[in-house]
Amino acid sequence: MATAFSSSQSKLTPERLLEVLVHRIGKDEHAALPHDWLAATIYALRDDIIERWMTSSRQAVADGSKRVYYLSLEFLIGRLLRDALANLGVNEEVKASLAEHGVDLDMIEEIEPDAALGNGGLGRLAACFMESCASLDIPAYGYGIRYVNGMFRQRIADGWQVEYPETWLAHGNPWEFERRESSYRIGFGGEVNGEADGAVEWKPAETLVATAVDTPVVGWRGKRVNTLRLWTARAVDPIRLDAFNAGDHAGALADQVRAESLVRVLYPADSTPAGQELRLRQEYFFSSASIQDIVRRHVQYFKDIRTLPDKVAIQLNDTHPAVSVAELMRVLMDGHGLDLEEAWDITRRTVAYTNHTLLPEALESWPLPLFERLLPRHMQIVYAINAMVLREARTKNMGDGAIAAISIIEESGERRVRMANLAFTGAHSVNGVAALHTELMKQTVFADLHAMFPDRINNKTNGVTPRRWLFECNPGLTALIRESIGDAFMDDAEKLADLNALADDKAFGERIAAVKRANKAALSDYLRHHMNVRLNPDALFDVQIKRIHEYKRQLLNLVETVALYDQIRSHPERDWTPRVKIFGGKAAPSYHNAKLIIKLANDIARRVNSDPSVGGLLKVVFVPNYNVTLAEKIMPAADLSEQISTAGMEASGTGNMKFALNGALTIGTLDGANIEIKDHVGYDNIVIFGLTAEEVAERRANGYAPREIIEESRELQQAVNAIASGVFSPDDPDRYKDLMAGLYDHDWFMVAADFDSYTAAQRSVDARWQDRAGWNRSAIRNIANVGWFSSDRTIGEYARDIWGVM
Missing domain, CATH: 3.40.50.2000 (Glycogen Phosphorylase B;)
Incomplete structure (x- = not known):
């Protein structure tokens, strides 16, 4: 699918690297430092990648290909230069070209920042999967958050872990491309109004803007280049001039600071109510932006929203993006005028869910007052979904205990929204990630849901690239x-x-x-x-x-x-x-x-x-x-x-x-x-x-x-x-x-x-x-x-x- 390098400019010769160093980095060869050579090498390589990237995208559109959208709160992609060089098969060429300038490729690879977009196996799996999609020539987008400070940088002081902000973006990121045209408004709070004709309007009390930042993902032998699309946040109005001119200089920036807090840190501590709210805001922020982007692209290319399941496959990587089920329902109903039952049918045929844990605390549930205050329209939709699911359970003669376990709303003790149940009921496929894990899903956390939907759970044992x-x-x-x-x-x-x-x-x-x-x-x-x-x-x-x-x-x-x-x-x-x-x-x-x-x-x-x-x-x-x-x-x-x-x-x-x-x-x-x-x-x-x-x-x-x-x-x-x-x-x-x-x-x-x-x-x-x-x-x-x-x-x-x- 990808074309061969066609331009003389694309050859990664010593002359080409020097040209990029001078004209993009603005450095003379003799004044250049290792980080300058790193940036020049990435920019030169990136030109070749861009050609393949555009070809891959154009071909997917021309073929009318079904696309995969992988939603994950983590993408632990690591350093990208060595990965791209190896997958394009130009490692030795670039090594020799740099050596002509007295630069050691291994040395500059070591100073590339390690992207702080994940914590452990969940995020690394997502990165491996994105690379494999490109290597297998599958059109795919990864969706996540562009964390400015990531998880944290761990130092050991007197044997104790001490957390410091990760500063991987301190000097920019030559791999990424901001897409200003791919910006979406994300709402929180407010009220929901019903119209006489049955239409519903959600009027959020707070709105911010999500903007896409894209990173190319190069497949093996350059067969395909896919897109990792990460969201950054900003306030609708980055500064309130009235407050600033009145002397409240800090308060004038409060909306921007509040928006930026969503993309600062991966997994903010949720041991406090404020921490829980930030986690839920993060999850909805990236899920909403991703769903809006997916639906916008589908309508642009295929016109009919009802063909969404035929052209779109949305995979939820664990429970973090589970609110995407309710968000897709909202977009289909409020944005495209579908009724509840049709929107539910389309959602279930489009969405699939991967479960990564049997630990109850990791399945995520949110206090109902918090969920309803932040996402009032989604709370209505969750109740409507739950009513359909529980009525279906009754038709299958599920007992009261089973119905309580199946319910998206936890009724015993503090009422909470169970995100894993929302993901399970809103997906046509629910997979475990190893044979034992999948069997235990059926026997433990999802036993009653499995009894109700016996063909939904399947196994997909993990792999690594x-x-x-x-x-x-x-x-x-x-x-x-x-x-x-x-x-x-x-x-x-x-x-x-x-x-x-x-x-x-x-x-x-x-x-x-x-x-x-x-x-x-x-x-x-x-x-x-x-x-x-x-x-x-x-x-x-x-x-x-x-x-x-x-x-x-x-x-x-x-x-x-x-x-x-x-x-x-x-x-x-x-x-x-x-x-x-x-x-x-x-x-x-x-x-x-x-x-x-x-x-x-x-x-x-x-x-x-x-x-x-x-x-x-x-x-x-x-x-x-x-x-x-x-x-x-x-x-x-x-x-x-x-x-x-x-x-x-x-x-x-x-x-x-x-x-x-x-x-x-x-x-x-x-x-x-x-x-x-x-x-x-x-x-x-x-x-x-x-x-x-x-x-x-x-x-x-x-x-x-x-x-x-x-x-x-x-x-x-x-x-x-x-x-x-x-x-x-x-x-x-x-x-x-x-x-x-x-x-x-x-x-x-x-x-x-x-x-x-x-x-x-x-x-x-x-x-x-x-x-x-x-x-x-x-x-x-x-x-x-x-x-x-x-x-x-x-x-x-x-x-x-x-x-x-x-």
């Missing part, structure tokens, strides 16, 4: 694979299976190990430079990098680390496997226990790393400000991937896939996509421990006594008591007292229940490490058999089964 998570982040391994099995895997990741023929080849295993060691040495150099910590590249690199949350059980890892530390000191005569424990991840600013776990990791590191008695056998490192760029450095260096969530609580995971793709062995529970990874790589090439989801549920239902387990496990009791008594926090002996008491008293996340099994699994890892040929064989089996977890496969399934575009 192999371009970024193998080709770009691990060029040494990629080169070895190409040399060994050819290039077919670069267009079809499942062709990695050809490596299985080399799994028992000892020499090939040693070459795989050599690539891994080089990656470990590179990471060690990076951490020595940035953290002043010295690591042994010949040690086993044991890595847990992900969002800090109790269900992900960094605490289990840390308690076992303390137990291992005690064992090494107590039994120095044993043949211990040298280990480097690497942690990384951010805790939500208001999540006390998660922040305490970060402090514990750093306290343990300080104690262990300064103790000569462990003789270099154990190191602990917490890497601050974990993001996509750090993941690209750490994952290729990992030997062991920690995927140890409480069974039944992780929807899928994607880090588990990235680690395995880079030759790490997984130690994990039978949770999320670990189960499917086990099935693909083979039980002998993964380390499974702990309770199953069914066993976790059974223990919780029948009475779980963690105190008894702790008291019966000598290693566990010693480790817990050491932490609780202040061994690792002599400055504040009671710091972890309550955290450890929680393990004794309730231990919802089954740390005690799984500890002995986890410890045994870790010692089995030690034994595997001693058999280096066997370890290399398992690493090869992991690389060879996780091609199925490519996001291309996932997107292909969405496209065929849900969107109807392939």
Whole structure:
């Protein structure tokens, strides 16, 4: 679909880069600094991308193609230069052109800001999906918010997480294009008036303007360039001149400040009423702008609003955009004059919903007074939708208990609007993101909705793009694979299976190990430079990098680390496997226990790393400000991937896939996509421990006594008591007292229940490490058999089964 480079201006020659440097950046070659060369390289590359982008868009219009619209509150896209160079196949050309000017491409890639548009797996998945849509030649838009300060920049001060604003946009963003013509008014509050003819008019008390900012998303080999459209906010009148001239200079800017607050920070703390209101305002702001844009484009190209489901597929990435269901209804009814039933039919056939969690607090619900005050027209529509859904439930003989569970309005206790129920009932497809997660959706949070709509829930196991998570982040391994099995895997990741023929080849295993060691040495150099910590590249690199949350059980890892530390000191005569424990991840600013776990990791590191008695056998490192760029450095260096969530609580995971793709062995529970990874790589090439989801549920239902387990496990009791008594926090002996008491008293996340099994699994890892040929064989089996977890496969399934575009 994309055309070849046609203009002499598009060649990325040394002369072209210099021309851009002079005429766009305004710098002489000899005065240019690294950031000038970075901008010049992006602008020069961007010209080629724009040609493909316009061609892709024109072709979609000419073909009358159905388009996919992916709504997500997060897009963790990371740095884009390396991604674009690799997907266009011009990396070596640009490297050589820059070298003519004495500039190192690797050096300028390192100074590109890491876009602060997401937090963890949800946002990174959205980014992988957008890249795969372009790579599979599927016309698609991603919709989100252009956060000025993103999640936050994490610093570690005396072991504690400290949050600072992320300033990725401080010097502009050469990748983006403002689209002033794509601006929409977004209303809040006010009143709703009914007319005699049945028409309804919502008169918002507050209105602001959403304006689109577009970023091109380049597919593999430049096949297609799609659009990531992010919304920024401004007041209708940025300054009230009457107030300013009256001397109220700050008050004159209040409307603009209020508008800008919507796009400042991802996930503002919602522990206060003001925080909850801001979160809901954010979600409606981007959902409304996106729905208005989608409908406007459809009517422009296809005229008839009733054909919307034939030409538009809207995918809600988790519950955050669920208000889009009510917003689409409002636009269809109030803007296009459709009646309730017809608008509902069109909405359901257009919208699909992906659920990413079984945690009740993450499914989102809003206090009804807050929702009605901010979105009075939508409250009316939600009630109308709920009436249709509950009447349908009655016709299917659903009981009162089931109807209460199905209702969009929570009636027990504080009345709340259940956003997951709104998304479920307003979608024709509801998918989970791993086989276990999908089955648990049917059995737990959506059991009654599933009984009412038994064909609606389906599974689409997550995937990751192999371009970024193998080709770009691990060029040494990629080169070895190409040399060994050819290039077919670069267009079809499942062709990695050809490596299985080399799994028992000892020499090939040693070459795989050599690539891994080089990656470990590179990471060690990076951490020595940035953290002043010295690591042994010949040690086993044991890595847990992900969002800090109790269900992900960094605490289990840390308690076992303390137990291992005690064992090494107590039994120095044993043949211990040298280990480097690497942690990384951010805790939500208001999540006390998660922040305490970060402090514990750093306290343990300080104690262990300064103790000569462990003789270099154990190191602990917490890497601050974990993001996509750090993941690209750490994952290729990992030997062991920690995927140890409480069974039944992780929807899928994607880090588990990235680690395995880079030759790490997984130690994990039978949770999320670990189960499917086990099935693909083979039980002998993964380390499974702990309770199953069914066993976790059974223990919780029948009475779980963690105190008894702790008291019966000598290693566990010693480790817990050491932490609780202040061994690792002599400055504040009671710091972890309550955290450890929680393990004794309730231990919802089954740390005690799984500890002995986890410890045994870790010692089995030690034994595997001693058999280096066997370890290399398992690493090869992991690389060879996780091609199925490519996001291309996932997107292909969405496209065929849900969107109807392939």
